[in-house]
Amino acid sequence: MKNSTLAALIAVGTLGVASLGYVFYFDYKRRNDPSFRRKLKREKKKAQKAKQEVEKITQAQREISIDRALTRALEEPLPTDVAQKEKMFLESVSLGESLFASGETKYEDAAVHFYRALKVYPDPIELITIYQKTIPGPVLTIIMGMLARDVKRRQESYYDTFPDQSMQVKAAGLPKGADKSDPKFHMGLVAAKDFAVGDIIYVEKPETSQLTPALKDAEYCEFCLKPLEGIEHPAACGKCSLFKYCSAACKDTAYDEYHRFLCPGSEDASTASSAKELYQSWAEGKELAPLMIAKFFGHMITTEQKRQLAGQESDYTLWERTEHTTTLLLPGKPTDQAHQVRLAALIGQQVPGLEEFMNEERYLSMKGRILRNAIAVRSGGEAAGVAASAASEDYVRSPADAGVTGAALYLVSSYLTHSCAPNAEPSFLDHDHVLTLKATRPIQAGEEITMSYIAVGDRPTPARQAELMEKFRLHCTCPLCEPVTE
Numbered sequence: 001m002k003n004s005t006l007a008a009l010i011a012v013g014t015l016g017v018a019s020l021g022y023v024f025y026f027d028y029k030r031r032n033d034p035s036f037r038r039k040l041k042r043e044k045k046k047a048q049k050a051k052q053e054v055e056k057i058t059q060a061q062r063e064i065s066i067d068r069a070l071t072r073a074l075e076e077p078l079p080t081d082v083a084q085k086e087k088m089f090l091e092s093v094s095l096g097e098s099l100f101a102s103g104e105t106k107y108e109d110a111a112v113h114f115y116r117a118l119k120v121y122p123d124p125i126e127l128i129t130i131y132q133k134t135i136p137g138p139v140l141t142i143i144m145g146m147l148a149r150d151v152k153r154r155q156e157s158y159y160d161t162f163p164d165q166s167m168q169v170k171a172a173g174l175p176k177g178a179d180k181s182d183p184k185f186h187m188g189l190v191a192a193k194d195f196a197v198g199d200i201i202y203v204e205k206p207e208t209s210q211l212t213p214a215l216k217d218a219e220y221c222e223f224c225l226k227p228l229e230g231i232e233h234p235a236a237c238g239k240c241s242l243f244k245y246c247s248a249a250c251k252d253t254a255y256d257e258y259h260r261f262l263c264p265g266s267e268d269a270s271t272a273s274s275a276k277e278l279y280q281s282w283a284e285g286k287e288l289a290p291l292m293i294a295k296f297f298g299h300m301i302t303t304e305q306k307r308q309l310a311g312q313e314s315d316y317t318l319w320e321r322t323e324h325t326t327t328l329l330l331p332g333k334p335t336d337q338a339h340q341v342r343l344a345a346l347i348g349q350q351v352p353g354l355e356e357f358m359n360e361e362r363y364l365s366m367k368g369r370i371l372r373n374a375i376a377v378r379s380g381g382e383a384a385g386v387a388a389s390a391a392s393e394d395y396v397r398s399p400a401d402a403g404v405t406g407a408a409l410y411l412v413s414s415y416l417t418h419s420c421a422p423n424a425e426p427s428f429l430d431h432d433h434v435l436t437l438k439a440t441r442p443i444q445a446g447e448e449i450t451m452s453y454i455a456v457g458d459r460p461t462p463a464r465q466a467e468l469m470e471k472f473r474l475h476c477t478c479p480l481c482e483p484v485t486e
């Protein structure tokens with residue numbers, strides 16, 4: 001043993017001296033011999049090319065291995081039951097470890113099992129941190145590659161299942177055949193079948209909605225924005241008795257979805273005072289967004305909890321769905337920060353990890369989505385004579401000026417493009433926040449479905465365009481504003 005150590009030391013030493021000598025020789029030749037320099041350049045180029053080729057092949061092999069590993073990891077369905085998940089997690093980690101120990105040829109197999117463990121672990125980010133400390137480099141590289149590929153595949157296949165077939169529309173990149181570099185490129189909705197004038201294209205419930213502050217003293221259902229006139233037995237929250245609902249069902253849904261986090265009558269003094277502030281700022285101001293965001297996050301938690309209970313983790317989360325819609329990039333204002341901090345304390349604290357999730361960046365991204373995509377609700381009632389522009393200082397898409405009672409955010413309708421000659425119109429048939437999209441012109445399968453974001457009337461193009469620019473920072477490219485010349 002001692003001898004072999006010595007031999008190794010001598011070998012290293014000798015090699016060291018030899019290479020040093022070569023360096024000197026090399027440098028002397030390089031400076032003094034032009035033909036050697038040329039030869040060297042050629043050889044350097046050749047070597048570089050060979051290195052690039054090898055890197056390309058290794059990279060391609062790595063990509064293939066990552067792709068194959070991901071397909072294998074997701075081939076078998078993952079368990080949904082908690083006990084089964086725990087069992088599978090332990091088995092997968094232990095299998096991964098023993099495969100890794102078997103050597104390089106088993107690295108991909110090891111990654112497959114470690115990845116399956118990751119898919120059922122409740123806190124994947126935490127597990128990745130543990131993996132980073134415990135799993136050796138080559139396997140970790142495959143796992144991280146699988147993760148990136150999984151996220152990419154998931155994103156790319158989003159529109160395969162959204163919108164649901166029952167909505168009779170598809171989301172598509174438009175104009176047909178255009179790519180993202182085309183200035184007219186946008187995502188929009190196309191008809192999945194022909195529609196006649198008056199046909200209902202789809203009916204959609206919102207992810208969040210809010211009554212306009214102008215109607216704060218009027219009688220409307222706090223949840224669905226239905227006028228309470230004529231409703232014999234409106235319900236009310238037993239704790240805060242601040243809000244009325246058109247039915248016990250609306251009261252219970254509101255409680256489940258968000259009111260349990262936002263009740264000003266909460267037994268917890270700090271929750272109660274923060275919630276009061278939130279509603280007060282809505283009542284005093286003109287902003288709808290803070291309350292809509294608060295309700296949205298409450299709804300998101302409830303949806304997520306239900307999804308996990310039903311074992312539907314592989315479905316897209318509401319946040320992922322929302323992130324697919326466009327947003328406005330907004331500079332944060334001091335009031336935004338105050339709202340975000342209050343909200344993180346009110347809702348975020350209730351769920352581990354959510355307080356950090358509800359940071360200022362996500363708050364602003366949600367506000368931007370509301371400003372860009374919300375649609376005016378026109379649920380009617382005696383008090384509703386409010387003009388769309390008076391509904392909020394933040395403009396909401398509304399094809400009619402009068403009768404606006406609030407605003408709501410819809411996932412599918414977020415994709416409706418504006419046209420000054422639209423072929424569809426949102427209406428509120430049950431006098432609540434549920435949107436019914438109706439065809440106002442005949443629509444052929446494959447044709448883009450549009451609504452008007454403003455009251456078009458018979459105003460000339462510059463007037464319409466000025467309003468669209470002022471309210472939505474939108475340079476209208478609809479066929480009426482920019483006729484297509486053949």
Ligand SMILES: C[S@@+](CC[C@H](N)C(=O)[O-])C[C@H]1O[C@@H](n2cnc3c(N)ncnc32)[C@H](O)[C@@H]1O
Nearest residue numbers: 186187326373414415416417418475476477478
């Ligand atoms: C509610 S989103 C509609 C969906 C959006 N096109 C997308 O790609 O997700 C509104 C945004 O779409 C674009 N848009 C809608 N109608 C338009 C029009 N007539 N001309 C130009 N851009 C329009 C604007 O960028 C606008 O802010």
